[in-house]
Amino acid sequence: MCKDLYSEIDRDRFRERSLKYTRKAFRMLPKLDKPRILDVGCGSGVPTLELAKLSKGEVVGLDIDRSLLDELNRKIEVEGLSNCVTTRKCSMFEMDFPDESFNVIWAKGAISVIGFERGLKEWRRLLKPGGFLVVHAETRRMLDKLERVPSFGYKLLNQFLLPEDTHWTEYYRPLETRIKELRAKYKNNPRALQILRKHHYEIDMVKRNPKKYGSAFYIMQKL
Numbered sequence: 001m002c003k004d005l006y007s008e009i010d011r012d013r014f015r016e017r018s019l020k021y022t023r024k025a026f027r028m029l030p031k032l033d034k035p036r037i038l039d040v041g042c043g044s045g046v047p048t049l050e051l052a053k054l055s056k057g058e059v060v061g062l063d064i065d066r067s068l069l070d071e072l073n074r075k076i077e078v079e080g081l082s083n084c085v086t087t088r089k090c091s092m093f094e095m096d097f098p099d100e101s102f103n104v105i106w107a108k109g110a111i112s113v114i115g116f117e118r119g120l121k122e123w124r125r126l127l128k129p130g131g132f133l134v135v136h137a138e139t140r141r142m143l144d145k146l147e148r149v150p151s152f153g154y155k156l157l158n159q160f161l162l163p164e165d166t167h168w169t170e171y172y173r174p175l176e177t178r179i180k181e182l183r184a185k186y187k188n189n190p191r192a193l194q195i196l197r198k199h200h201y202e203i204d205m206v207k208r209n210p211k212k213y214g215s216a217f218y219i220m221q222k223l
């Protein structure tokens, strides 16, 4: 029941709406020949798969959550991408890849787990010389952090803001509509309603202040 309900909610359908920003950020990188990309905190891999298609390179999706990686593995199979996308269950605090393993490290919505400064410092060794770090993060308290990017051994090449309420209009609002439909469908099923309430709690938080979660992409290069 639970598993079916998650696939009925199908959050990835709404996540796909923000792929236009993934594409925009990727196009800000110079042309790369079959790069090796690490997607840190890849989740169920909506951007991971897009990166594989855009780059024609090799992508490693890393996340701590086994169930999200199972979902990504299923999609890799379905899309026939197993020769270019692999997954790794591991914490971003414990990544043991050899030095200079990747041309690009991508972190969409995940660097806050480790912290911007620590992420930049610890992940630098994994990048090849001149490699790129692309981060999508909330803009709150970012100005002084960006000033210190060179002291962490990177150059800030580019950045762009996402529309302030994009979180709400492109993800949470359609998700809310979907949950409303499912509440009606399962109105006589207390277990399903309980799960749907949990999903709604997250929506309520964003709804209270849809513009609070302003975010941007930052494109950096290892010096």
Ligand SMILES: C[S@@+](CC[C@H](N)C(=O)[O-])C[C@H]1O[C@@H](n2cnc3c(N)ncnc32)[C@H](O)[C@@H]1O
Pocket: 015, 040, 041, 042, 043, 044, 045, 046, 047, 062, 063, 064, 065, 068, 090, 091, 092, 093, 107, 108, 109, 110, 113
């Ligand atoms: C906001 S989601 C972003 C998912 C994906 N990048 C996307 O844009 O669809 C953050 C992800 O970070 C993962 N995460 C949280 N703590 C982590 C850790 N210590 N190591 C690796 N991944 C972690 C979560 O499991 C989740 O999938």
